[in-house]
Each structure stands twice: as C-alpha cells, then as structure tokens.
Amino acid sequence: xxxxxxxxxxxxxxxxxxxxxxxxxxxxxxxxxxxxxxxxxxxxxxxxxxxxxxxxxxxxxxxxxxxxxxxxxxxxxxxxxxxxxxxxxxxxxx
Numbered sequence: 001x002x003x004x005x006x007x008x009x010x011x012x013x014x015x016x017x018x019x020x021x022x023x024x025x026x027x028x029x030x031x032x033x034x035x036x037x038x039x040x041x042x043x044x045x046x047x048x049x050x051x052x053x054x055x056x057x058x059x060x061x062x063x064x065x066x067x068x069x070x071x072x073x074x075x076x077x078x079x080x081x082x083x084x085x086x087x088x089x090x091x092x093x094x
Contacts, residue, residue, distance in 0.1 A: 001020060001021050001074075002018065002019070002020040003018070003019045003020070003080055004016055004017070004018050004019075005017040005018075005019065005079070005080060005083045005084070007083055008092065009088035009089065009092050010083060010086045010087075010088055010089060010092070011086075011089070011092070012092060013065070014060075014062070014063055014064060014065045015063040015064065016063065016064045016065070017064075017065050017066075017067060017079065017083065018064060018065070018066045018067065019067045019069065019074065019079050019080060020066075020067070020068055020069075021068075021069055021070070021071045021074050022068055022069070022070055022071075023070070023071060024070065025053055025054070025055050025070065027070075028055055028056070028057055028068050028069065028070055029052065029053060029057065031057075031068045032049075032052075032057035032059060032066070032068045035059065035066060035068070036049070036059060039061065044061060046059040046060055046061055047060045047061065047062055048060045055069065055070040055072075055073050056068070056069045056070065056073050057069075067079060
C-alpha cells in the first residue's frame with residue numbers, strides 16, 4: 001500500500017509525500033532502513049529522520065518526504081485524505 005501524494009500546490013515543505021505501511025515497529029524500521037540504504041547507494045542522504053522505533057518513521061529528502069507507518073497509525077492519521085482535502089494555495093501556483 002504505497003501511495004504518492006503530490007502536494008506541490010498545497011505546501012512549500014515538499015513536492016511529494018510517499019506514504020507506506022508496515023505491520024509492526026520492526027517492519028516499519030526495516031522498510032525505512034532499506035529505503036535509506038537504497039537512497040545512499042545513489043548518493044542521496046536524508047536531510048533529517050524522525051521517529052525511529054515509534055511506529056512512524058519520517059525521512060525528509062527535501063522535495064520528497066517518506067512516511068513509513070504502522071497500519072493502525074496510518075489509518076488513524078489518514079494523511080492521504082488530509083492532503084487530498086487541503087485546497088491548493090494561490091501562493092504556490094505554478
């Protein structure tokens with residue numbers, strides 16, 4: 001369940017949010033670790049990482065922010081619906 005959210009017209013924080021799920025804290029950490037490893041292989045390191053061992057890991061790569069969440073947290077926070085319902089900002093018009 002990987003979803004990419006285009007937030008370019010809604011926030012200046014990033015262009016895209018990538019949201020995916022893990023079934024446990026260990027699974028979430030493993031997914032986040034693998035993404036960081038693969039990104040490092042192509043020379044990209046996160047600007048910051050938050051939430052290790054909390055069931056929600058955020059990796060900020062500048063234009064792309066990765067959210068790896070336990071299923072329960074993903075359903076509770078529902079980032080996909082939140083960002084889809086936010087209206088585009090006229091200040092961010094292309």
